Amino acid sequence: MAANAEDGVVPLLNPILAKENEDHLYHFGIKRTTVDLPKTFGDVRFVCCGGSPARLTLYAEKFAKDLGLEVGKNLSQTDRYVLYKTGPVLWISHGIGAASLSIMLVETIKLLHYANAKNVTFIRLGTSGGLGVPPGTVVISNGAVNGEVQEFHIQYIRGKKVLRPAIFDEQLWNDLYNLGKELNMPVATGKTMCADDFYEGQSRLDGAFCDYTEKDKFDFLNELHSKGVRNIEMEATCFSAMTHRAGIKAAIVCTTILDRMKGDQVQVEHSDYLDYEMRPYNLVSEYIKKQTGLGNK
Amino acid sequence: MAANAEDGVVPLLNPILAKENEDHLYHFGIKRTTVDLPKTFGDVRFVCCGGSPARLTLYAEKFAKDLGLEVGKNLSQTDRYVLYKTGPVLWISHGIGAASLSIMLVETIKLLHYANAKNVTFIRLGTSGGLGVPPGTVVISNGAVNGEVQEFHIQYIRGKKVLRPAIFDEQLWNDLYNLGKELNMPVATGKTMCADDFYEGQSRLDGAFCDYTEKDKFDFLNELHSKGVRNIEMEATCFSAMTHRAGIKAAIVCTTILDRMKGDQVQVEHSDYLDYEMRPYNLVSEYIKKQTGLGNK
Numbered sequence: 001m002a003a004n005a006e007d008g009v010v011p012l013l014n015p016i017l018a019k020e021n022e023d024h025l026y027h028f029g030i031k032r033t034t035v036d037l038p039k040t041f042g043d044v045r046f047v048c049c050g051g052s053p054a055r056l057t058l059y060a061e062k063f064a065k066d067l068g069l070e071v072g073k074n075l076s077q078t079d080r081y082v083l084y085k086t087g088p089v090l091w092i093s094h095g096i097g098a099a100s101l102s103i104m105l106v107e108t109i110k111l112l113h114y115a116n117a118k119n120v121t122f123i124r125l126g127t128s129g130g131l132g133v134p135p136g137t138v139v140i141s142n143g144a145v146n147g148e149v150q151e152f153h154i155q156y157i158r159g160k161k162v163l164r165p166a167i168f169d170e171q172l173w174n175d176l177y178n179l180g181k182e183l184n185m186p187v188a189t190g191k192t193m194c195a196d197d198f199y200e201g202q203s204r205l206d207g208a209f210c211d212y213t214e215k216d217k218f219d220f221l222n223e224l225h226s227k228g229v230r231n232i233e234m235e236a237t238c239f240s241a242m243t244h245r246a247g248i249k250a251a252i253v254c255t256t257i258l259d260r261m262k263g264d265q266v267q268v269e270h271s272d273y274l275d276y277e278m279r280p281y282n283l284v285s286e287y288i289k290k291q292t293g294l295g296n297k
Numbered sequence: 298m299a300a301n302a303e304d305g306v307v308p309l310l311n312p313i314l315a316k317e318n319e320d321h322l323y324h325f326g327i328k329r330t331t332v333d334l335p336k337t338f339g340d341v342r343f344v345c346c347g348g349s350p351a352r353l354t355l356y357a358e359k360f361a362k363d364l365g366l367e368v369g370k371n372l373s374q375t376d377r378y379v380l381y382k383t384g385p386v387l388w389i390s391h392g393i394g395a396a397s398l399s400i401m402l403v404e405t406i407k408l409l410h411y412a413n414a415k416n417v418t419f420i421r422l423g424t425s426g427g428l429g430v431p432p433g434t435v436v437i438s439n440g441a442v443n444g445e446v447q448e449f450h451i452q453y454i455r456g457k458k459v460l461r462p463a464i465f466d467e468q469l470w471n472d473l474y475n476l477g478k479e480l481n482m483p484v485a486t487g488k489t490m491c492a493d494d495f496y497e498g499q500s501r502l503d504g505a506f507c508d509y510t511e512k513d514k515f516d517f518l519n520e521l522h523s524k525g526v527r528n529i530e531m532e533a534t535c536f537s538a539m540t541h542r543a544g545i546k547a548a549i550v551c552t553t554i555l556d557r558m559k560g561d562q563v564q565v566e567h568s569d570y571l572d573y574e575m576r577p578y579n580l581v582s583e584y585i586k587k588q589t590g591l592g593n594k
Binding site for chain 1: 507
């Protein structure tokens with residue numbers, strides 16, 4: 001089944017659910033029939049997401065303030081995710097890792113489908129470990145590899161391994177990269193490795209377990225670098241594959257908070273961290289303003 | 298390298314990190330040298346964890362109140378996890394899924410190792426979908442299977458798939474089961490399936506994507522049931538494998554909030570939900586009281 005790109009509405013690629021009238025978006029605590037979803041979410045054009053609820057709240061509040069919009073209250077009724085709406089932009093946290101992210105993506109896609117939202121772009125704004133780029137570099141992903149260094153998101157469905165192509169929208173990452181250059185931001189493009197844990201999965205030497213040597217670690221990081229990987233986080237293959245499968249344009253914009261070629265521990269000064277953390281926001285908010293005309297006098 | 302079981306201290310199975318003096322437990326925001334870890338955490342004997350920060354906070358507060366202990370403030374300095382201490386019990390949230398859990402486990406194991414904590418038991422208290430058991434049943438896991446229905450946690454380390462045996466402590470799950478029976482609680486033992494997502498990974502028909510039929514779904518759920526699986530959640534193989542690898546006794550006690558043989562949507566009444574959600578706490582807190590003598594007059 002192909003994504004329904006004709007009218008631009010976020011598609012529901014589930015013929016069984018398509019016959020139902022009610023749906024409980026369990027992890028947002030939102031029921032389809034008890035909220036007027038088209039009225040509340042029909043105008044959404046961007047979904048901005050990231051792991052940390054506090055950071056996403058900060059971004060939502062800053063965007064509202066910058067543009068004179070209302071941020072309103074957290075629209076998620078559970079403590080699993082936060083969900084803020086500022087005009088045509090949703091700000092949603094997704095927790096750590098592909099599993100947590102996948103729930104947020106499924107329920108957001110269903111929410112926007114029911115809302116009849118059209119031509120929506122999803123952008124993940126995150127932190128990551130850099131590979132051969134200085135801390136503070138904003139990496140715009142042009143591809144994503146999994147723990148086996150293959151460009152797929154791995155699912156297990158009814159006992160079988162299923163590989164979903166992890167593909168980003170080329171126009172979108174090019175546009176974001178060029179805008180970053182225009183704004184004199186320290187941007188780079190490269191592949192992003194999606195790990196399933198922070199320690200052994202990222203070849204760190206500082207976990208509770210370590211069966212490999214420092215040489216093994218650098219051999220692997222050098223292999224990644226030679227294949228075009230410029231940063232490591234924990235969501236990229238899932239994010240790119242699920243949005244691609246739904247025909248939704250998507251990008252990942254991550255700041256790097258250390259260079260893994262130089263260490264494993266995150267030791268950035270707090271003031272630098274606050275600066276680095278805002279860089280994906282600064283780039284993406286400018287992009288949204290250009291696309292929507294918001295903030296024009 | 299075997300777990301250091303001789304003196305009961307939580308082991309650090311990382312010879313490289315063992316040579317370092319400093320360690321930044323990044324996702325708790327705790328540095329080894331700036332907190333007196335033995336003084337603060339040396340008396341810990343139980344780590345109780347679960348996905349939801351609000352639920353773990355509730356459990357910590359209730360345990361403190363029940364036993365006349367101080368709950369104190371959240372000791373985690375980040376918004377990724379909450380961490381409360383009530384006497385010898387830590388209450389820590391781990392978010393959704395194995396990736397998020399793995400970080401919490403690694404940093405908790407390191408924390409307790411540095412604290413010189415001895416003979417610590419880890420228990421996950423969660424919610425789950427039941428398989429052929431009524432909602433509200435408290436399932437005590439006697440095994441865990443991954444998305445390929447194998448009793449392993451899957452890691453990817455330096456590009457290679459590594460399988461870690463997912464094994465629980467038999468004495469512990471037996472003791473918890475027998476205590477549940479004594480307390481007239483609706484307990485069951487069975488294997489727990491650990492899925493990497495909530496929808497397709499659990500054979501649900503109500504996700505944003507669905508390429509299989511209702512018959513396919515039930516064929517798979519029946520296969521799981523015939524193999525002894527009684528509930529599905531998103532952390533069991535990681536939790537059992539990582540604790541087993543470290544030589545830490547561990548158990549999972551999950552309430553079921555629906556019977557997947559009868560549906561996919563969670564539609565339990567709020568008052569029932571609140572009741573079901575407390576059942577793992579009620580069982581585990583009784584177990585801890587018996588083991589520690591806490592709460593004895």
